[in-house]
Amino acid sequence: MTPECFFVYGTLKTGGRYHGEYCFDACRIEEATIPGKLYDMAVGYPALVDSAGATVRGQLIWFPDMLTALPRMDELEDYSPASPGSGEYLRVVRTAKILSSGQEVEAWVYIYPEAKIPWLENHGRFMADGEWSAEKCNHEGREINHSLRKDFFAQTCQSDSE
Numbered sequence: 001m002t003p004e005c006f007f008v009y010g011t012l013k014t015g016g017r018y019h020g021e022y023c024f025d026a027c028r029i030e031e032a033t034i035p036g037k038l039y040d041m042a043v044g045y046p047a048l049v050d051s052a053g054a055t056v057r058g059q060l061i062w063f064p065d066m067l068t069a070l071p072r073m074d075e076l077e078d079y080s081p082a083s084p085g086s087g088e089y090l091r092v093v094r095t096a097k098i099l100s101s102g103q104e105v106e107a108w109v110y111i112y113p114e115a116k117i118p119w120l121e122n123h124g125r126f127m128a129d130g131e132w133s134a135e136k137c138n139h140e141g142r143e144i145n146h147s148l149r150k151d152f153f154a155q156t157c158q159s160d161s162e
Contacts, residue, residue: 004066006073007034007096007107009058010046010132017044017134022072028062031099034109038132039124046132047089047112047120056130060096060107070108077110085113 005028011017014029023029037051048056063069074080078087089110096107112120 002066003093003106003108005060005062005105005107006069007032007058007060007094007109009034009038009048009056009109011044011134012061012073012076013059013133018076022076023061023063025063025065025069026061027064028060030060031057032060032096032105032107033057033099033130034094034096034107036094036111036130038127038130039112039120040127040132041120041124044134046127047124048109049112049117049120050094050114054130058131060098060105073108073110079110085115089113 006012008016008023012019012022033055034048035050035052035054036048036056037054038056039047039049041047074091077089077091079089079091080087081091084090090113091108091110093106094109094111095104096109097104
């Protein structure tokens with residue numbers, strides 16, 4: 001079964017830098033949590049990693065047409081369904097919990113690939129409370145240069161492995 005919503009935890013949340021541009025047709029939004037650890041990547045957005053020992057707070061966002069929403073979300077998150085693992089994130093299905101009702105729902109979520117977690121643990125900032133915002137992490141107003149981010153991570157990860 002294909003999920004009917006996304007779990008978002010960073011720039012796609014209500015009030016986030018990309019919410020208006022990418023979530024303009026959202027038909028329902030609920031505060032929710034998901035198991036995982038959250039890191040501030042110091043480049044203007046966060047990364048989530050799978051972890052049963054922690055909880056990340058974000059939002060579930062439903063769209064009237066997931067087939068239309070998926071490609072634009074994948075583009076923003078540097079995910080290619082034709083080549084999973086080649087981009088910055090993976091799109092996976094996880095169970096999220098709606099805070100207002102306690103209901104659990106299956107949702108799409110972008111997570112950081114397992115192979116890149118050591119880099120993230122060494123260079124990212126763990127968000128112990130499981131919540132990210134640009135203001136909280138001093139990224140408010142900072143421009144995210146998507147054309148350079150792949151080069152940044154490729155060079156940083158390469159220099160760490162040398």
